[in-house]
Amino acid sequence: MSSELVKRHGHTHYANIPYGYYVLIVSFFYLVFLGVLRIILKPRAAGFNSSKRSRLAQKLYLVNPVVHLPILLVAVLLPFYRHYSISEHATVYIKRLGRLSYALLPLNLLLNLRPNWLLRNNYTYTDLIPLHKWLSRCIIIIAVVHGILFLINWALGESGTLAKKIANPYNLAGVLLFAPLISMIFFSIGPMRRFSYNAFYVIHNLTGISFIFVVAFHARPSVTIPYLLINIAILLWQGFAKFYYAKRTDILSKNTDYQNTNLVNVQLPRMALPDQFEPACHIRISPYSRLHPLYWLYPSHPFTVASLPSDTVVDLIISESHHPKSFKLELGAPYSVINNFDPAVPRSCLEQAKRVAIVCGGSGISFGLPLYRYFKEIHPVEYIQFIWLVKDAYQLKILDKLDTIGLLDGSNDCHAFITRSVDDPNSNQETAPDLEFELESMTQDVVDENGAFVSERDGSPTSKFKFASINLGRRIDWATDLSQFVEPALVDNTWLLTCGPSDLIESGRQYAADNSINFASEIYAL
Ligand SMILES: Cc1cc2nc3c(=O)[nH]c(=O)nc-3n(C[C@H](O)[C@H](O)[C@H](O)COP(=O)(O)OP(=O)(O)OC[C@H]3O[C@@H](n4cnc5c(N)ncnc54)[C@H](O)[C@@H]3O)c2cc1C
Structure with a gap:
């Protein structure tokens, strides 16, 4: 063989x-x-x-x-x-x-x-x-x-x-x-x-x-x-x-005004996050425990932390979708919180910024507010302006629910832009996916003698928070509304930070490009 x-x-x-x-x-x-x-x-x-x-x-x-x-x-x-x-x-x-x-x-x-x-x-x-x-x-x-x-x-x-x-x-x-x-x-x-x-x-x-x-x-x-x-x-x-890096935690409270707005405030215990975290960082939340197979298979949901480390609770500001299947945080159910993910704001901004403007739309307030507080309380800058664009006046009320808002005074540097009237019968309608801001012709002054916003319907304050100005029925005009912002000698330390719908971010980027300043943004979609 x-x-x-x-x-x-x-x-x-x-x-x-x-x-x-x-x-x-x-x-x-x-x-x-x-x-x-x-x-x-x-x-x-x-x-x-x-x-x-x-x-x-x-x-x-x-x-x-x-x-x-x-x-x-x-x-x-x-x-x-x-x-x-x-x-x-x-x-x-x-x-x-x-x-x-x-x-x-x-x-x-x-x-x-x-x-x-x-x-x-x-x-x-x-x-x-x-x-x-x-x-x-x-x-x-x-x-x-x-x-x-x-x-x-x-x-x-x-x-x-x-x-x-x-x-x-x-x-x-x-x-x-x-x-x-x-x-x-x-x-x-x-x-x-x-x-x-x-x-x-x-x-x-x-x-x-x-x-x-x-x-x-x-x-x-x-x-x-x-x-x-x-x-x-x-x-x-x-x-x-x-x-x-996940912790199981209950929700402390959930503040809603579903009749008027889909913007809700959810409070988690302070221990849900470590002692230190960056302003505008986000956490990811899953309804499942770590031992549940769906914890590993389904996505967790990212939400920006609207608080600072010194606060006694962790505030979230969430724009809830009306879709029955969409994710909602509910009282009484435990959640897994996976923490914590740094914001899209470079360290050089947090450490060296001297002039800062923050412009955010809708639920983007959860990104803007902690940064605004950071640049006032922790790393004070020589110039800060905070601009928040909301669809209707009721959304401003969300600020009243926040744990530390009582200590904050926006009467010099906080501006609200409301793009729809309080009396608009459609004010609670679902927004277009990209939060299209609608414009109407409104000029009525609605700020009381203390700077607080007053409801057009019954004259009672809609938000206790003191704004420097409330602008009705118009979009931000970057050149006019930020006319004092850019100092040619300080452009290296000047930052525009934006969060909101993509058209807002892109117009912010254009303004930053025209003025040769630094720019960072976060968009709430992956
Ligand atoms: C970094 C970051 C921070 C965010 N912070 C906030 C915040 O502070 N407040 C707020 O209201 N929203 C925030 N969002 C958006 C929020 O996480 C999503 O709107 C939410 O997860 C959508 O859940 P849903 O069940 O309604 O989604 P669905 O109705 O199932 O989907 C709607 C769309 O939302 C997006 N989406 C859905 N699930 C996820 C997910 N797990 N991860 C990423 N994108 C998803 C997708 O683009 C999807 O097409 C943030 C998103 C990111 C990426």
Whole structure:
């Protein structure tokens, strides 16, 4: 009997291993690049009239995927086609696509760390979510193209090849992965995400986990070392952080005025947060305990802390949706509070700002108020203006519910803009998704002799808080309403901070760009 040694793999079997390491090295340097960007670039806004260079610098600073994704993809694709001829070794390149998608996973998981410990000094995790979204889509598309090309390749081969190849359990695992990957693409598009954020999130998590483990089984040569091990380490860290930094807590009180406004105030015990936290940081809240599977599968809900560390309770200001399925905090039910995530306000602003204007709309008050108090009480600045735009007068009343508002005097620097009359019969109607502020012609003066807002209906004060001015029926006119704000000699320490609907943020950005001042903003959507 003669025995013959048969080669298990062709000579190209290991051809893609160095390429995978290359992608990992690019990922490492890309993270370093992100860190360096925030050191060398200033948080200056760029607008329509700004130079191309300033607009590019802003996109780089803001980790805009339009600029960052091409940088990353060009870097990883540069040596993609090398050495092997595509006509003779097409499968080398098809396999390379698969390896590329898996080798990009560690970077993608790192971009989604909450909080992001790696880039903690320069970024908050919300800065990196848009890039994480687009990189995820790229990874999925590359993986799907890899699968489709293999199926085509087998279908074009000798008869029976396709069935034989799919029957191989390693290949079958890859084919089965199509289902979660394609549903992930479908559920991640904007309208589907808005239709059911929970469904999107569950599919996002399940697809992520199955991709990590199924591909580790499917890929040949193995991707266990180092990719799978790195991915498991990141997942374990994410799981640990979500477990360790969560506290179970009851709600102390919930102040509502549903007849007139959907803006509510929820108070949590002070112990829900650590002794120190940054102004305008946010917490994430889940209705499930850490031992409940849905704590891990469903999204937690981010809410900005409207209090400062010195306060005796933790105030939240929430714009509740009327949708029956939307998340609402209710008295009597315990919640898990995952704390606490830094705001999208750079440290340089909190430490060095000298002139600050804060402009917020609707529930964006939860971002603006703690910053306003911080720049009055903790890090006093030479100029502060606080502008709050609300849809109707009843929303101002939310301030009265806050624990420490009695001690705060806004009669010099707090301005309210009310865009709808108190007597408007539609004043309690659901706002458009983006909080479109409506304008009506109203000029009536509604501030009493103490500076408190007076209801047009019965003459009683609607809000006890003292504003410097109440402006009815008009939007903010940036140049006029902030005419004293910008001092040319101090632009480096001048900050405009905004939070609210995207059109408010964009007009703030334009104003900041026109005046060459620093700009930071937070938007309440991911
Ligand atoms: C950093 C940050 C701070 C926030 N602070 C406040 C605040 O102080 N006050 C306030 O009223 N709102 C705040 N929000 C918004 C608030 O978290 C969402 O409106 C809320 O989670 C929506 O819940 P829902 O069940 O009504 O959503 P759904 O009706 O299911 O979805 C509506 C939309 O809300 C967004 N969304 C839903 N769930 C989440 C989630 N878990 N994470 C992120 N986005 C989600 C999605 O874009 C979705 O399309 C904040 C959001 C962020 C990102």
